[in-house]
Amino acid sequence: MSGTKFPSKNGIERKWHLIDANDAVLGKLAGKAARLLMGKHKAIYAPFLDTGDHVIVINAEKVKLTGAKDDQKVYRHFTGYPGGLVEMGAKRVRANKPTRMIEDAIFGMLPKTKLGKQMYRKLKVYAGGKHPHQAQQPAANPVASPRGV
Secondary structure, three states, X not given: OOOOOOOOOOOOXXXXXXXXXXXXXXXXXXXXXXXXXXXXXXXXXXXXXXXXXXEEEEOHHHOEOOOOHHHHOEEEEEOOOOOOEEEEEHHHHHHHOOHHHHHHHHHHHOOOXXXXXXXXXXXEEOOOOOOOOHHHOOEEOOOOOOOOO
């Protein structure tokens, strides 16, 4: 009697995907990357297992924000000390740590569990166009540009 194939932890084949953030809209890029990290593009997807692939994002400093988000969007983090809420605008974040914009957007789209943190560890984001993962032979994965832009 043959039944439905169920993915086991050791039987999951993980591929590497390369996404170029050059002139890509942040939300579209983050949605595509989160989908690949979760494994939703695979037939063996199960919401309670990490079936996703590894994702490399390059050119993080060249990602686009639509509308007036470059001037109005605020990134916050808490240092852990009293009065330690740090707020920075998107322009300043792009100048100081351009990878944070993409990392925060993708992290926000993953499950808020231990499983989501495990998926997030398979994400590699680089500000420039080079990455040290050539040995993994990542497949190029283009982000669809929005209409009219």
